[in-house]
Amino acid sequence: MIQKMKGTEDILPQNIEAWHFIEDTARDVFESYLFKEIRTPFFESFDLFKRSVGEDTDVVSKEMYDFYDKGDRHLALRPEGTAGIARAYIENKLFGPEHAQPLKVYYMGPMFRYERPQAGRQRQFNQIGIEVLGSMNPATDVEGIALAWDYFIELGIEKISLQINSLGKTQDRKAYLDALVAYFEPLSDQLSEDSKKRLKTNPLRIIDSKDPKDQDLVKDAPVILDYLSQESQEHFEAVKSLLEALNIPFEVNPYVVRGLDYYQDTIFEIMVDDDTIGAQSTICGGGRYDGLIEQLGGPATPGFGFGIGVERLLILLEDQKVEIPEAEPVDVFVMGLGEASNQLSLQVVQAARAAGFIADRDYLFRSMKSQFKTAGKLNSKLIITIGDKEVEEGVAQIKNQEDGKRATVPIDELLNDFETYYLQMTVDTSAIDKYFRGEFE
Structure with missing residues (x-):
């Protein structure tokens, strides 16, 4: 008997109502913010993710499904949603005057990463997210965060909290990375094996390592907020002020760094206190990526977005006993x-x-x-x-x-x-x- 592949799940008819609830609620909330749905291919050129997500990230170097097709083209199953939308934005000239600006789109669908399957994390997993392209206004950052916050409230998810940070501009992060290397190199023999490798390739990832040995060392490491330019400091202060104006509670956490190279300036995570998926677990993460479109060959275009893991939401809905609307009765x-x-x-x-x-x-x-x-x-x-x-x-x-x-x-x-x-x-x-x-x- 042929069985499903490890890290994949069958979504059966008796379970589909919870999926519909998550997806329909997303459409209702996102479209109330005037976001429109976009759908991009499940596979793209390998180079798209290498150039955008980062060659030295775990996503590209360890987790991505890549292969050569019969035309000897190097392809990859999409591990996340932003890169494909950035490619579509450039290729279809969605920055043109005939398109509303900034461009506000949302997506939902399967992503693929080769990692150890566990509760709420599969090799084929589903993600819901948004992208805003064309606005540098810090109010865009806050609108995106508010959208995610409203979505979880509408679903009925409880015990959520917001953590924010800033990664600054490219030059700010370079200065910070130099400081991290200077701090960790004398301590390299105390780092985990993964972090020893990251020290040479992507030292920023040491900051959010889950290894207890690394976490003890990170406590005294330099923080990115001390390396922000005046421009990035002013942007971050505006984000905090606007969040306060909307009465959205938040905590500044300098150890939130995200795992993809394209982020800069505002980044955020929405956490939930729930032991089922791990205390203080992230259920939404994202931020600003102002250099990505230009890096991929498009015009200089600021961007902001976030992603939400659907499988984790399903676990939360069940654990928090959120009532799922029943299917329409038969007439x-x-x-x-x-x-x-x-x-x-x-x-x-x-x-x-x-x-x-x-x-x-x-x-x-x-x-x-x-x-x-x-x-x-x-x-x-x-x-x-x-x-x-x-x-x-x-x-x-x-x-x-x-x-x-x-x-x-x-x-x-x-x-x-x-x-x-x-x-x-x-x-x-x-x-x-x-x-x-x-x-x-």
């Missing part, structure tokens, strides 16, 4: 009794669907008792029964499951005007009748 269930009813049952259920109702029928010629059980599980409002007698007489039996109202109707009329019969069977007309008879006070 009509057609019970066909006997093979002679097969054609009429199909015609009736299709007439119901054509009239705009959610409808289904039995296809297995099961007993009346079994079909009633199915209709009950579906919370069907109306049950339409068609048996041998009904086929012979050209009628159907209709019952309202909520109030017990029954009727026998001609099949031809039901097929020609299903909506009228549905309303007759489901709308309470007694109040309307009383109104016209003057019986209301």
